[in-house]
Amino acid sequence: MTNPAPITTLYAGVLGLLFGGLSLHVALTRMLLRQSLGDGGNKPLLRAVRIHGNAAEYTPFLLLLVLLLELGGVGAAWLHGLGGAMVAGRILHAVGLSMRASANNVRRLGAVLSIGSTMSAAARVLMLGLGM
Numbered sequence: 001m002t003n004p005a006p007i008t009t010l011y012a013g014v015l016g017l018l019f020g021g022l023s024l025h026v027a028l029t030r031m032l033l034r035q036s037l038g039d040g041g042n043k044p045l046l047r048a049v050r051i052h053g054n055a056a057e058y059t060p061f062l063l064l065l066v067l068l069l070e071l072g073g074v075g076a077a078w079l080h081g082l083g084g085a086m087v088a089g090r091i092l093h094a095v096g097l098s099m100r101a102s103a104n105n106v107r108r109l110g111a112v113l114s115i116g117s118t119m120s121a122a123a124r125v126l127m128l129g130l131g132m
Contacts (some may be wrong), residue, residue, distance in 0.1 A: 023052060025052070
């Protein structure tokens with residue numbers, strides 16, 4: 001069976017593993033703190049939940065845009081650049097948000113890469129949609 005979107009598949013796998021790791025972190029933090037619902041006012045749990053939630057908010061849409069670009073025939077170098085920025089952005093954001101001072105340059109760089117890759121991909125998808 002031929003994979004019609006091998007580049008998207010690669011980044012979906014990498015981001016899926018990252019998401020699974022973040023999910024496991026939330027579950028283990030919940031078990032450790034004995035907090036099954038909500039965050040119970042516990043800052044480490046709130047932080048873990050928000051890191052996971054932020055990944056859940058960004059990752060699916062980013063992958064959809066990459067898939068549309070790949071199926072639209074955009075070159076592999078562009079797609080790998082975008083995928084690399086996505087992965088780096090998600091990792092840096094998670095690391096930065098997990099730091100004691102959540103307002104830090106690691107988190108900012110992760111946000112810039114995540115938002116920048118989203119906007120770049122969206123602009124290129126729009127161009128494809130307009131036949132450009």
